[in-house]
Amino acid sequence: MTIDLARIIKAYDVRGTVPDQLSPDVGRAIGAAFARVVAAPEGAGRVVVGHDMRDSGPELVDAFTAGVTAAGVDVVRIGLCSTDGLYHASGALEAPGAMFTASHNPAVYNGIKLCRAGARPVGQDTGLAEVRELAQRLLDDPSANLSDDDAAAPGTVSDVDTLADYAAFLRGLVDVSGIRPLKVVVDAGNGMAGHTVPAVLGTAAGLPPLPLDVVPLYFELDGSFPNHEANPLDPKNLEDLRAAVVEHDADLGLAFDGDADRCFVVDEHGDPVSPSAVTALVGLREVAKELEAGRTPTVIHNLITSRAVPDLLQAAGATTVRTRVGHSFIKAQMAQHDAVFGGEHSAHYYFRDFFFADTGMLAALHVLAALGGQPHPLSALAEMYSPYVASGELNSTVADAAAATERVRDAYAAAYPDADVDALDGLTVAHWDGHPQWWFNLRASNTEPLLRLNVEAADEDIMIKVRDDVLSLVRTEDA
Known part of the structure; x- marks a missing residue:
């Protein structure tokens, strides 16, 4: 039975179980569709694949390669790489790209992240829906000949190793050669950071040594994730890193997800540093660089990010733009505003100097440069960027997400008529200009019957009160 591609091709990417949802036949159809919908109309003669x-x-x-080449488009295969390594190749080669990864999902999953030339995003509204529609037609019609195309000849396939160029490119963006010596524990989670960290932070790619003592955790590449899930957003997956930082008396710890495009940070005590604090830290560095160059900086942040981010960046002279959650939205806003930097609460960090794409490794270099460029511990730096109290993301399983959201909207509209309410991405209610200061966002999952709640307040008591009030409303079904 033919798979319904709507089940695995969502708003941002392709994600499904192998082989029942994502099989070679599906991969071939998506490759053929990607070549026709994205590569050919752009005049791209090749697609880079990792x-x-x-x-x-x-x-x-x-x-996938067979599908692309059948459409007369060449394929450059770069082999094992991180997702940001694929973005670098797409930008450096000025070619559309496809990264085969399911990020932090369990081993039975795989997926595809697609981009246009220059690492520009392909999302639901920027070509992915058309790719899905054409791929579905190719799957539904067994008589369709994927090699039957207007092209004069099938495309060619070449293999290129871009790891050294990727490492050199990142090193050229942030100079950490002159920082004080730092000991850093890195948990790769058996994911692609085990491939990229030795090249970027070490000498595996032939680059000069840095003043870093890297203590590796789980650098062996293993898609079965034998030690823990490669999802640092879940606190239990940071336990080994936190313990190792304390055990080795390290200055900090870094944790990457499976495809190494996200980076999480823990301080010298093993305490997690919030992605919002990292966004503020890195953002201030990029803003200072822009101002020094005589440019007016713009920084993008999603609506879940701490209010400390716009507060601090605006005070430093930046314009900040608030956007929806999701990399395709952030990247579009980055390009539209020529933003120097963007950050998300999920530890995705975007850089204009990196083709407006996200890279956890570049964010890590910024953190190392900031820490090593001054004498204070990371905990002291993080405290400067974390003035408010946040709940973290809390999930509730609900039968009717729309009804639950409406209950919350009605209750807060009645109780706080002076609060700001918007529907940019779910429901956001903010009492930030009044006292006490608080805000929350409630949004539905794209894939599960869940409502996700994030709350932030100026003090812990208020955060707890708002958190518990909203959760009570969400989890109380109508009689």
């Missing part, structure tokens, strides 16, 4: 450490990656890459 994959993470999952066992299913090479077979799916081969199938």
